[in-house]
Amino acid sequence: MSCQAWPEPVVRVQALAESGLSSIPSRYVKPRSQRPTNTNTNTTSMAYPQIDLQSLSSGEDIALREETLQRVAEACREWGFFQVVNHGVSHELMRNARELWREFFDQPYELKEEYANSPNTYEGYGSRLGVSKGAILDWSDYFFLHYMPPSLRNQDKWPTLPLSLRKVISEYGEEVVKLGGRMLELMSRNLGLKEDYLMNAFGGENEIGGCLRVNFYPKCPQPDLTLGLSAHSDPGGMTILLPDDFVSGLQVRKGNHWITVNPLPNAFIINVGDQIQVMSNAIYKSVEHRVIVNSNKDRVSLAFFYNPKSDLLIEPAKELVTKERPALYQPMTYDEYRLYIRVNGPCGKAQVESLTSPIR
Numbered sequence: 001m002s003c004q005a006w007p008e009p010v011v012r013v014q015a016l017a018e019s020g021l022s023s024i025p026s027r028y029v030k031p032r033s034q035r036p037t038n039t040n041t042n043t044t045s046m047a048y049p050q051i052d053l054q055s056l057s058s059g060e061d062i063a064l065r066e067e068t069l070q071r072v073a074e075a076c077r078e079w080g081f082f083q084v085v086n087h088g089v090s091h092e093l094m095r096n097a098r099e100l101w102r103e104f105f106d107q108p109y110e111l112k113e114e115y116a117n118s119p120n121t122y123e124g125y126g127s128r129l130g131v132s133k134g135a136i137l138d139w140s141d142y143f144f145l146h147y148m149p150p151s152l153r154n155q156d157k158w159p160t161l162p163l164s165l166r167k168v169i170s171e172y173g174e175e176v177v178k179l180g181g182r183m184l185e186l187m188s189r190n191l192g193l194k195e196d197y198l199m200n201a202f203g204g205e206n207e208i209g210g211c212l213r214v215n216f217y218p219k220c221p222q223p224d225l226t227l228g229l230s231a232h233s234d235p236g237g238m239t240i241l242l243p244d245d246f247v248s249g250l251q252v253r254k255g256n257h258w259i260t261v262n263p264l265p266n267a268f269i270i271n272v273g274d275q276i277q278v279m280s281n282a283i284y285k286s287v288e289h290r291v292i293v294n295s296n297k298d299r300v301s302l303a304f305f306y307n308p309k310s311d312l313l314i315e316p317a318k319e320l321v322t323k324e325r326p327a328l329y330q331p332m333t334y335d336e337y338r339l340y341i342r343v344n345g346p347c348g349k350a351q352v353e354s355l356t357s358p359i360r
Contacts, residue, residue, distance in 0.1 A: 022221050036227065097169075104159050104161065119131050123146060139220050147173040198279065209307035212302060233287060234305065236275055237305075241303050280316070281317065
């Protein structure tokens, strides 16, 4: 199943925000239970995992290295996300990527519309997820592009302005893919698997799927009524997020609490996705998260989705399946899996939870 066109004319949220409106259109007003101010879920400042990866590259202090590995394992089990510093990606490259994409969203609309996307591949300039007519929409625009495998990389679909953006996309993608490979090795080791298990299960380093979604969250006159991105877990393997360095917006769910993540300087946020939850037989949990918006400031973030090759069957690792803990999920390709969010839009963790095998 694929959809060639959006069910309704696409409205750019940035244009709405810049029009000076004092109340948001009803299409963006969330049901009371989903609003950021809903009293049934608390927003809190609970401490969350922040991990320095320096010891993993130096190799000098074995005890510190083991402690770092344990902290990553605990974060994957208990939280499904963590912030990392000293990750090996150039801070200047991170700043350049974020600023150049901010400049892209400041370009005239007629230029950006040359890259308007469709629900068939989502690649390009977009303003909605899901194709349900009349759906409640999120307060955000985005640009989505394919980076891996190289055969899917189409620079003609990458913006030509700002002038250095294509070069920086390429450099940034290369560095983040390397970081993703290192994180998969850590997760494999911590699960008691061979270091290259998850990489091979993803299809190998030349066949993994890698996509970049650059999010633009315009300022909003009624931020208590809407969300920049509705609650969901990421359908892929792992997400490496470069957050806005000035404006917080990401919230992660822990039990019945929504926790606002305040980014550390020069840090990435690593999210465990649904495919790693499946491969780990639910030892690691994907994190449910959402994005709130701000009444005074726009916000930009770069989410790099590090995914399995789309036509491979994804299932729990045989080494993690026992009589006491049978396989919790049936095999499914990533192509089959991600169709759900592309059709329905973000829906909490409903998808991965619906897949639990009846053989438990």
